[in-house]
Amino acid sequence: MYQIKGKIDTTNAAEFEKHLMAAKPAVIDASELEYISSAELRVLLKLAKAVGDVTINNVSNEVYEIFEVTGFTEILNVSKRLKEINIDNAVLLGAGANGRAYRLDDERIVKVYNKISNPPEKIRREQESARRAFVHGVPSAIPFELVTVGDELGMIYELVDANTLGSVVHNAPEKLREYALTEKLREYALRMSDLMKKLHSTEMEKDTMPDARMTLRLWADIAAKSDYYSEEDMQRVYDLIDSIPVRNTFIHGDYYPGNIMVQNDELILIDMGDASVGHPVIDLLGTYHLLSLTPKKNPDVAMRYLGMTAEEAVRMWDILIRDYLGTDNDKAVADLEESLISFALIRSLGGIVFSDVIPEEKRRYFSALIMKDLLGSIEKADMIIKAV
Secondary structure, three states: OEEEEEEEOOOOHHHHHHHHHHHOOOEEEEEEEEEEOHHHHHHHHHHHHHHOOOEEEEEOHHHHHHHHHOOHHHOOEEEEOOEEOOOOOOEEEEEOOOEEEEEOOOOEEEEEEOOOOOOHHHHHHHHHHHHHHHHOOOOEOOEEEEEEEOOEEEEEEEOOOEEEHHHHHHOOOHHHHHHHHHHHHHHHHHHHHHHHHHHOOOEOOOOOOOEOHHHHHHHHHHHHHOOOOOHHHHHHHHHHHHOOOOOOEEEOOOOOHHHEEEEOOEEEEOOOOOOEEOOOHHHHHHHHHHHHHHHHHOHHHHHHHHOOOHHHHHHHHHHHHHHHHOOOOHHHHHHHHHHHHHHHHHHHHHHHHOOOOOOHHHHHHHHHHHHHHHHHHHHHHHHHHHHO
């Protein structure tokens, strides 16, 4: 990224303009810029006319005031330097594919985003998606400040006395543990189902949010850029994604107990980074992947990602999906789950590519198994689409 630093005034204006116009950067890092005169701001205006939109990031409060007073915040995309947050003493509430949630104090939590799958523009889009969802009656926490956490980005949420749904179920007092695994778990599973139904009946304005299928395409694109899969197999994956009908209803995109906070006994959604509009299968596949497929195959990771045991997670999914689909027929549920597998495994195609936990030779082995399972279940994929 092109960087400007120090003081830029009449003493170095000519050199500044020469280097800037030669490089013609569209994005500028101003984290070390101490001062810029109004005359040199006009050089930035000249740059904007030459390259189109110009973004200037990490501006200090003092320098931002110069941009604001001169009206340049209306002309250029200027963002302030982000506040740094230390999480050494923070309590980990839960983790997932997109990041980890920590309690900072009695009033705030911070969502720390994994760098690989969360570029800054996606995180900023989450802010807008959360505000848009809130206006439409979706119970969501409003992210109010983007921060840095080490070399990662984070989002501050103001949540008073809130915990993840997974931890609420799992951390019941010992004398209530049996209750937590039965009535309490059932209660929250049904409430998760009700909230999901509310999301999937919420109509959004046309062209105001991205197509939910784009999330699946991103995972497929990651897989396609590797040499793990053949072009023929990947084309079948893309065809499967394109077969999902277009809808204009709200989709959370990462709906699981780690992204649902319980505040004053109300369920509040966080992590709107994948919020979009589309067919409910997009939400169902993610929930199924995290609450059932993963815990069954890797029980040890359930506590890390969900804040609850594998047994609790699988039971919660079973109650949720039966209520959501309005059926208690075991075969119908099993058939629908099998049809969900093909969609759920699309995430795994991309996820296995950049895994830094599994050795290369094992990644290739597992990727072959994932593709085999996915292709074997594609013929049943339309079952879940018709059901919901």
